[in-house]
Amino acid sequence: xxxxxxxxxxxxxxxxxxxxxxxxxxxxIIGFVCEWSLGRNDDIHEDGTVKGMDHIKTLKIPCSGFVKxxxxxxxxxxxxQGVFVLGCPLGDCHFNEGxxxxxxxxxxxxxxxxxxxxxxxxxxxxxxxLGATENGEFFGQLEDFTKYIAELPxxxxxxxxxxxxxxxxxx
Amino acid sequence: MAxxxxxxxxxxxxxxxxxxxxxxxxxxVSVDKAINKVIPEExxxxxxxxxxxxxxxVLLVPTGIFLWFYYKPTTSxxxxxxxxxxxxxxxxxxxxxxxxxxxxxxxxxxxxHMVRNLFTDRYRGFRDVPWVSGVFLLLLTGVVGLTGYLxxxxxxxxxxxxxxxxxxxxxxxxxxxxxxxxxxxxxAGDSPNNLTLARMFFLHVGPAVLIFFFLWVHYLRLHRPKIxxxxxxxxxxxxxxxxxxxxxxxxxxxxxxQPMMADQANIFYDVFYLWPVLLLQTASPAVVLGVLALxxxxxxxxxxxxxxxxxxxxxxxxxxxxxxxxxxxAIDCPFDAIVMVAGANPDPKRNELAVVNDDKCxxxxxxxxxxxxxxxxxxxxxxxxVRDKVVALLQ
Numbered sequence: 001x002x003x004x005x006x007x008x009x010x011x012x013x014x015x016x017x018x019x020x021x022x023x024x025x026x027x028x029i030i031g032f033v034c035e036w037s038l039g040r041n042d043d044i045h046e047d048g049t050v051k052g053m054d055h056i057k058t059l060k061i062p063c064s065g066f067v068k069x070x071x072x073x074x075x076x077x078x079x080x081q082g083v084f085v086l087g088c089p090l091g092d093c094h095f096n097e098g099x100x101x102x103x104x105x106x107x108x109x110x111x112x113x114x115x116x117x118x119x120x121x122x123x124x125x126x127x128x129x130l131g132a133t134e135n136g137e138f139f140g141q142l143e144d145f146t147k148y149i150a151e152l153p154x155x156x157x158x159x160x161x162x163x164x165x166x167x168x169x170x171x
Numbered sequence: 172m173a174x175x176x177x178x179x180x181x182x183x184x185x186x187x188x189x190x191x192x193x194x195x196x197x198x199x200v201s202v203d204k205a206i207n208k209v210i211p212e213e214x215x216x217x218x219x220x221x222x223x224x225x226x227x228x229v230l231l232v233p234t235g236i237f238l239w240f241y242y243k244p245t246t247s248x249x250x251x252x253x254x255x256x257x258x259x260x261x262x263x264x265x266x267x268x269x270x271x272x273x274x275x276x277x278x279x280x281x282x283x284h285m286v287r288n289l290f291t292d293r294y295r296g297f298r299d300v301p302w303v304s305g306v307f308l309l310l311l312t313g314v315v316g317l318t319g320y321l322x323x324x325x326x327x328x329x330x331x332x333x334x335x336x337x338x339x340x341x342x343x344x345x346x347x348x349x350x351x352x353x354x355x356x357x358x359a360g361d362s363p364n365n366l367t368l369a370r371m372f373f374l375h376v377g378p379a380v381l382i383f384f385f386l387w388v389h390y391l392r393l394h395r396p397k398i399x400x401x402x403x404x405x406x407x408x409x410x411x412x413x414x415x416x417x418x419x420x421x422x423x424x425x426x427x428x429q430p431m432m433a434d435q436a437n438i439f440y441d442v443f444y445l446w447p448v449l450l451l452q453t454a455s456p457a458v459v460l461g462v463l464a465l466x467x468x469x470x471x472x473x474x475x476x477x478x479x480x481x482x483x484x485x486x487x488x489x490x491x492x493x494x495x496x497x498x499x500x501a502i503d504c505p506f507d508a509i510v511m512v513a514g515a516n517p518d519p520k521r522n523e524l525a526v527v528n529d530d531k532c533x534x535x536x537x538x539x540x541x542x543x544x545x546x547x548x549x550x551x552x553x554x555x556x557v558r559d560k561v562v563a564l565l566q
Contacts, residue, residue: 028565036292048564057564059557062485065503066536068554071561078565089203091218094293095535096505097395105540131200133193 020081020154022055027081027149029142031058032067034087036094037130038138053142064088065098069109072125076118077159082149084126084142092131099129121152195290216407219400220284226400226408227277228382234270235379242322244372245365249324250426257421268416274316276412278443281309285470295474296482297392297506297533304388306470311378311385316444318375324368325424326431327438332363334448334456338463341456363427392531394507485534485551487527491516493546496523500538500547508532 022028033044043051050056061067064087072083085106087099106125113119126145130137199217206215216223241256241263243249256263285305288294294302317335321328336358342350357374359366390396399405422439440449447459454462469476487508496516501509508531515524525547527538538547539554548554 030561030564059560059564061536061557062549062552063535063537065540066549066552068540068558071558074558075561075565078562080565089200089207089212091212091215092203092291094291095533095537096393096397097503098505098535098537101503101537102540131203133197133200134204 020079020156024054026053026055026146027154028079029056029082029084029146029149030075030080031056031083032064032071032085033058033060034064034094034098035060035062037064037086037088037132038135043135043138050139050142052139053146055146056142058086063093063095063098065093065095065101067102067105069105072106072109073113073118073157076113076124076155076157079156081152081155082124082126082145084128084145086128086130086138089129089131103127118157120155123148124152124155192290196292199287199290214401214403216400216404217287219397219404220280220287222397222400223404223408224277224280224284225386225398226405227273227280227412228386230273230409230412231270231277232379234266234273235376237266238270239376242372244322244368246324246363246368246427247365249322249368250428253323264420265416268419268421269412271421272415272419273412274319275441275443276408278309278312278316281305281312285309289473297531299474300392301389302474303471304385306467307385308382308389309470310467311382313444314378315375315382316441318371318378320441320445321371322368322375323424324427326427326429327424327440329363329427329431330438331445331448332358332367334451337451337456338447338460341460344457392506394505482534483529485549486529486532487534487536487538487547488550489525489527490546490548491524492518493544494521494524495544495546496521496525497544498523498525499541499543500525503537503541505535505537506531506533509538 020027031050038044044058044060045051048058048060050058064085067085075083085102087102088094090099090103093099106127110119110122110125114122119125126141128138128141130141203215203217206217212218238256241252241260243252253267257267258264260266288298288302288305317331320331336354339354339357340350342353344350355361357367357370358364359370390398400408424438442449447463450462451459494516496511498511501511508528509525510528511523512526513523515526516522517524525538527547534549536549536552539549539552541547545554
């Protein structure tokens with residue numbers, strides 16, 4: 001995937017490859033996983049990595065409606081190439097409305113980010129709505145998402161001001 | 172730090188019952204997905220089982236009032252009045268069939284609604300009030316349906332009355348005289364007489380009115396309860412009832428005043444309401460009473476039976492200094508757990524302050540996502556900790 005990285009002639013090439021790519025050469029992806037949809041299954045390691053997909057790190061949350069849209073921006077500012085939110089199937093949220101609510105919030109927020117040219121593609125934010133037993137669908141959709149992100153030019157978002165407490169850098 | 176500790180995890184799935192429940196959950200999800208492939212998911216009837224029950228209930232009330240205009244609750248005239256409203260009144264047979272089949276549909280949908288919520292783990296914790304009021308609604312629906320079959324006062328009603336009296340008399344085994352008291356109170360005497368049907372009529376309408384009260388309790392903890400399914404599902408439900416009512420008129424029967432039918436196997440029993448009567452043909456009254464008591468007793472205590480659901484550990488906490496009183500969290504909360512209190516904000520320029528009702532809070536965090544001012548937070552999943560975790564995961 002580093003070939004894609006060098007072939008793009010925009011200012012994005014200034015970004016160090018390591019910032020955008022995980023050790024396995026695939027774009028870094030952050031996922032917010034509702035613990036009622038697929039969160040109770042064993043598809044995700046203790047540290048939040050999806051089994052067999054080391055570039056995807058996930059955070060377990062009580063409901064997809066918990067996600068603050070601010071965290072999506074923070075993830076992109078810190079080198080994420082894609083963000084997904086995993087919730088229960090639409091209409092079947094454990095907390096009745098959480099997935100509809102995050103659906104609306106993300107639609108607004110991603111539209112805002114693309115209008116400001118912070119994001120180059122709305123497809124960088126994905127919403128998956130899967131029931132508690134749809135493991136096959138989960139891996140299939142994540143593979144498609146990874147492929148889609150890998151074909152896009154690497155994304156670098158400059159934070160306007162330091163938003164997060166930056167952890168100690170290594171090396 | 173973010174994340175639940177092991178003993179606060181929502182469920183631990185290891186025992187044989189958990190595996191069974193998981194299997195049923197799997198089945199429910201696959202049925203949902205199969206339907207979603209055919210019709211859009213916002214019209215999936217399985218997401219609106221409670222709403223469909225309510226549609227059927229709303230069908231039952233006006234048709235019941237219509238039947239009430241013609242009904243005479245005395246043993247000598249009841250059958251004749253029902254016969255007249257079926258055959259003599261314009262569209263009377265259709266209205267009666269709608270009342271009958273909507274009642275059947277109501278208990279089927281109520282049980283499906285219950286099973287679905289049970290196996291998708293939506294019955295305990297902050298959902299104890301909806302669950303218990305729902306069990307009351309199921310009990311009331313059963314009583315209303317059962318007494319409804321007595322009002323016709325045909326030969327089936329005689330058999331059902333006999334069954335009810337037998338089951339009540341078996342209460343004598345527990346407390347001497349109690350069963351006899353109830354049976355005499357029900358029949359207004361030792362055997363069916365002219366006052367009996369007035370009592371049955373009250374037992375048909377009185378619990379039906381109570382259903383409205385328990386529906387109110389049932390919806391009390393929801394901000395936007397799905398009382399009505401989408402128009403497509405509503406029309407589908409009403410259409411299905413009309414279709415069945417038109418195709419299958421209510422069966423003919425013989426009045427109770429005639430000598431009993433020689434072949435009692437020909438009497439038609441509605442399994443959805445009269446299954447205890449059918450059970451009584453093979454089991455003793457005490458067994459039937461025990462089965463009913465066991466089912467409803469288990470349903471009533473079910474929210475507290477499994478290991479304790481985590482509750483009150485992660486209730487949303489408002490930070491008053493940051494709250495601007497904008498109401499976004501109160502609007503988004505699906506459980507109506509946030510109230511805006513006027514005049515409580517520490518900043519005098521700001522009018523209202525969000526206050527969380529701990530009993531209603533489901534600890535889902537939807538309010539945290541709603542607040543742009545960092546004024547509400549889940550104590551176990553601090554929003555800044557989650558943000559730092561996002562940053563840390565990307566290093």
